[in-house]
Amino acid sequence: MTFQISAYQISTGFAIYFVLWWLVLFLTLPFGVRSQHEDGVGVPGTDPGAPILARMGRKLLWTTLLSAVFFAIGMWAYYEGFLSVERLSRLMGMPAFHN
Numbered sequence: 650m651t652f653q654i655s656a657y658q659i660s661t662g663f664a665i666y667f668v669l670w671w672l673v674l675f676l677t678l679p680f681g682v683r684s685q686h687e688d689g690v691g692v693p694g695t696d697p698g699a700p701i702l703a704r705m706g707r708k709l710l711w712t713t714l715l716s717a718v719f720f721a722i723g724m725w726a727y728y729e730g731f732l733s734v735e736r737l738s739r740l741m742g743m744p745a746f747h748n
Contacts, residue, residue, distance in 0.1 A: 665723075670716040677708050677715070 681704060686697035726732045738744065 662720075662724075666716060666720050669720055669723075670712060673716045673719065674708070674712045677712050680708075 682700045683702070684698045685691040685695065685701055688701055690701065691697055723732065730736065
């Protein structure tokens, strides 16, 4: 089985991965964050809800790994035919789209 990939498909893949990466980032941001109020340690002049240690490097790594896994699952489902427009429109009870 051979695939011919065009520049359009590559740029579309990057765009989908970019949006997915940001969604996963916003989902991972709250995990493991402790605020100054929760720990009872506060710096004068700062918001009590400000995080003590955000660990952004770790979150960016997890975001990248999880996004890659979700993207790979989505691409597999697309190439296997599970994410076709016709199939999804049938699942939502809409008339099938035909050219």
